[in-house]
Amino acid sequence: MPSMNTGETTSANSRVSSFEVTGRIASIDIFRGLTVLIMVFVDNLDFVKGLPWWTYHMPRQANGMTYVDMVFPAFLFVMGMSIPLAIARRMAEGDSRGKIWRHLVGRSLSLVTLGLFIANGPQVDRQHAGISAVSWDLLGFAGIALFWGASSSSAPQVHKPLRRVVKYLGLLLLVVLAIVFRRTSQDGHVAWFDFSDWEILGLLGWAYLLAGSLYLLFQKNFAALAAALVALSALNALSAAGWFDWLKRFPAYVQPFEAGLSSITMAGLIASLILVGGVLGNRFRTKSFWALIYTAVLAGAAWMLTPLGVSKLRDTPAWCLYCAAANTLLLVFLYWVADIKHWTSWAAFVKPVGSNALLAYMLAYVAYFIPLIFRLTADGTSGWYGVMRSLLFAVLVLAVTAVLTHFKCELQV
Numbered sequence: 001m002p003s004m005n006t007g008e009t010t011s012a013n014s015r016v017s018s019f020e021v022t023g024r025i026a027s028i029d030i031f032r033g034l035t036v037l038i039m040v041f042v043d044n045l046d047f048v049k050g051l052p053w054w055t056y057h058m059p060r061q062a063n064g065m066t067y068v069d070m071v072f073p074a075f076l077f078v079m080g081m082s083i084p085l086a087i088a089r090r091m092a093e094g095d096s097r098g099k100i101w102r103h104l105v106g107r108s109l110s111l112v113t114l115g116l117f118i119a120n121g122p123q124v125d126r127q128h129a130g131i132s133a134v135s136w137d138l139l140g141f142a143g144i145a146l147f148w149g150a151s152s153s154s155a156p157q158v159h160k161p162l163r164r165v166v167k168y169l170g171l172l173l174l175v176v177l178a179i180v181f182r183r184t185s186q187d188g189h190v191a192w193f194d195f196s197d198w199e200i201l202g203l204l205g206w207a208y209l210l211a212g213s214l215y216l217l218f219q220k221n222f223a224a225l226a227a228a229l230v231a232l233s234a235l236n237a238l239s240a241a242g243w244f245d246w247l248k249r250f251p252a253y254v255q256p257f258e259a260g261l262s263s264i265t266m267a268g269l270i271a272s273l274i275l276v277g278g279v280l281g282n283r284f285r286t287k288s289f290w291a292l293i294y295t296a297v298l299a300g301a302a303w304m305l306t307p308l309g310v311s312k313l314r315d316t317p318a319w320c321l322y323c324a325a326a327n328t329l330l331l332v333f334l335y336w337v338a339d340i341k342h343w344t345s346w347a348a349f350v351k352p353v354g355s356n357a358l359l360a361y362m363l364a365y366v367a368y369f370i371p372l373i374f375r376l377t378a379d380g381t382s383g384w385y386g387v388m389r390s391l392l393f394a395v396l397v398l399a400v401t402a403v404l405t406h407f408k409c410e411l412q413v
Contacts, residue, residue: 024355025276026338026347028081031331033350035074036357040364041394042068047379048386055387060313065322069312072200073264073323074330076207080268081331083212084277087219101216108209110413112256114144114358115202117174118365120181120193128182128190137369140177144362146170148411195253201361206256211265222279225270232263233301236317240308260315267298267324275335284340291332298325352402358411360401367393 045055045068054066090100117140124133131139147170178193185191198206218224236259238244247255271291273279280290302321309316338344353360367373376396378389404410 025085025335026342026344027331027334028078028085028272028276029354030338030344030347030350031074031081031334031354032078032357033347033352033354035071035078036353036360037350037394037398039071039075040360040397041390042071043364044378044390044393045387047377048381048383048390050382051387057312060311063310065310065312065319069319070323070326072312073320074327075200076204076261076264077268077271077324077327077331079204079208080211080265080270081272081276083208083215083265083269084219084272087212087215097216101213104212104216105209107413108205108212110148111205111208112198112202113174114362114413115199115205116193116195117144118201119197119199120183121369123183123194125182125184125190128184129180131180134370136177136181139173141362141366141369143170143173143177145411147174148358148413149409195251198252198256203258203261206258207262207265210257210262211269214266215269222273225266225273229263229266229270232259232266233305233317233321235259236263236315236320237305237308240305240314240316258315260317260320263317264320264324267321268327270294271324271328271331275331276339284336288332288336291328295325295328295332298322298328349398352405353398356401356405356410358413359404359409360397362411363397363400364393367397 042055045051046057048055055068056066057068058064058066087100090103095103121137121140122133124131124136126132129136146166147168149170181192182190183192183194185194214228215225218228239259271294274294275287275291278287281287298321302318302325305316305318305321308318310318310322312319338347367377377393378386381389
């Protein structure tokens with residue numbers, strides 16, 4: 001391995017602490033946009049019958065993964081890539097670590113709240129809640145739009161008191177809906193929210209909180225961040241081996257963090273430091289060299305852990321690390337194309353989704369919850385006709401997101 005050029009890097013530790021980005025990183029926006037678009041497509045594809053096995057998730061007990069099993073990890077990975085950039089911008093604005101951590105906790109709990117809303121929406125019991133599931137969901141989406149839309153930094157700069165009123169009206173609506181929510185549990189009892197399923201957004205929120213907190217704690221020490229990734233992977237391996245089965249007796253909200261998902265987020269954070277932050281060198285050749293070494297290490301570790309299984313549904317360490325390695329390779333390619341060569345026009349179609357990912361994600365769920373719009377999905381189809389319907393639905397979500405983004409309608413937590 002070549003030694004670090006002292007003229008190119010002073011020290012990895014100091015460079016992590018002075019991570020500076022003046023604008024948006026095109027490759028990360030493109031990565032995020034493509035991931036959201038594919039996620040909407042494959043979620044819809046799950047409705048379609050009669051397709052080859054590789055178009056669905058692998059069964060829980062099977063060892064292996066399809067491209068569908070790699071979509072959610074890509075979302076975790078790109079979220080991790082964004083953490084150093086977001087924290088660097090806040091530090092540049094003069095925010096203290098305490099203030100940044102409070103903001104990080106707020107964002108994480110917002111994602112968890114949105115996940116619980118999505119996961120519990122279909123379970124509303126009209127008889128006990130006094131409102132239908134569809135009405136509860138629609139009002140919930142309205143509350144989300146008012147609260148997190150008014151909180152967006154790109155929201156129209158109307159009179160500040162009016163923005164505050166709109167924001168808290170949305171919050172009040174969500175609180176009322178939470179109060180009236182009732183469902184019937186599997187044992188026939190009337191119950192409140194089900195905390196056993198965080199949904200994708202909730203899982204993202206917990207992983208973001210853990211990885212972001214570790215970065216705030218160790219940001220001046222690249223070796224410590226790498227050790228954190230190793231520790232998370234080791235914990236996941238021990239979990240896959242059954243060492244922590246005794247934790248299953250406790251409810252999900254007592255143990256919200258998942259070492260495997262957090263390790264993917266941490267892997268994305270480290271990839272961002274190597275490739276975007278330049279902690280091991282400033283020139284692209286040096287960055288790409290270390291990124292490829294990093295990819296090889298991730299893939300090698302995944303291969304060594306393969307005896308514990310390769311499965312998304314079981315959250316095995318080999319699945320996590322193989323996906324992290326694949327995403328690192330994709331990041332290197334996109335970074336070279338978009339940020340080194342500045343070839344970005346080809347990806348203009350995903351730019352709105354890349355910068356407004358939460359809105360695109362929520363729009364897809366609006367369609368799932370509203371019967372009239374649900375007809376636009378691929379539900380009940382089969383074969384290639386269903387594939388085309390899934391693709392058209394993804395394009396529709398993309399188009400609506402583009403229009404709303406053009407008019408400064410965004411969702412930000």
